[in-house]
Amino acid sequence: MKYKISELAKLLNVSTNTVRRYEGYGHIKSKRDLNNTYRYYNKGDLTRLMTVRSLRKYGFAHNDIIEMKDYNIQELIQQYKIQDQNMQNEIAYLTNLRHRLSDDLILLEKTNSIYQHLYIRDCIAYSYVLYQSGANLLLEENRTKKIHEYLYLAPEVQMVYIIRKEDIECDEIDINMGWAVKVSDLKQFNIEENEYTERYNTRKTLMSLEKLPVNIDKINKNTLNHEKAIFQEPFSYMRKHNLRLDGDLLGVKIATITENNEELEYILFNIPIAEND
Incomplete structure (x- = not known):
């Protein structure tokens, strides 16, 4: 034919x-x-x-x-087995990505209610590596290698903001930015920590959703022009309930939006708390 x-x-x-x-x-x-x-x-x-x-x-x-x-039957079987494993790995990777997408979707849907109401919970334990401190980029070779591992090996990697406890009372707060993965995911994705990684352990935290301009290296609490001052509500809540700050703040980026022609980021901050003595 x-x-x-x-x-x-x-x-x-x-x-x-x-x-x-x-x-x-x-x-x-x-x-x-x-x-x-x-x-x-x-x-x-x-x-x-x-x-x-x-x-x-x-x-x-x-x-x-x-x-x-040109393969014989045994070689063909072996090639199919290899591809079957590749597909299983891809399915596992996509499953993890879908979990991350579902988590983000839940946060997005709850954004309005979260923005009006604070809540307390035990935070997730994260391992993170910083790439920026204030206006300074952090580009040490072993640091950037670890950043790449976090970005490309872990499907549920999160962009995070770190604000040091000692800086929070200053009028101008340095913002540290990095990438984080859940501590529980480190072994699963064969990620090892090094001298540039830090741990954010599970602890009691006050959760607060904040909006920050995208292009910002420092938070100036006196001049930041938004509907409400940064961290005003959570710290007012802490004073009212006799709570104190008990560690660094970790913020997880949820989304980037545009309001009044300005790009803003919604960031869900974990604010460690403890009762005053």
Whole structure:
């Protein structure tokens, strides 16, 4: 049986350019009809293209598929096992990403209510590495390597803001920024901590949603022009309930929005608290 390129394309529901591209990869090879010089393909070409389309759906690369043409059954089984493991890893990665997406969605939906009401809970334990302190970038080699690990190995990596306890009473507060992963995820994603990583351990915290301008290195409590002063509500709550600040603040970025032509970030701050003596 002979197939014109248009017929092959129609059978596979692809364009003729796709058929030519697959021929360019080496999956098939057309022949010339001596009577009219048209190119044609045979049944073997159709079968190979259908096989290639299936293997591509499984995630095999074109180069792998070409090599697999010469495999015996044992080699083919081994290649399928490798790809099966790759797919399992990808499913696990996407599952973790979906968990992160679901968590972010819940926070976004609760944003308005959170913004009006503070609440207390035990915070999640994080491991984080800073890349910025105030206006200064932190670019030590081992630090940047660890930043890259956090960014690309852990699907549930979070952008965080760290405000030191000793800075909170100053009129101008330095903002430290970094990337964090849950401590419980370190082993799962083969991430080791080093001299540039810090721990934010589980503790009792007052949760407060704050809005900050995107392009900001320091918080000036006297000049920050928003509906309410930064940390006004949580610290008022703490005074009213005889609570004190008991550690650094960790803020998790939730979303970037635009209000009155200004880019702002919603940040959910964990404010460690303890009862006054």
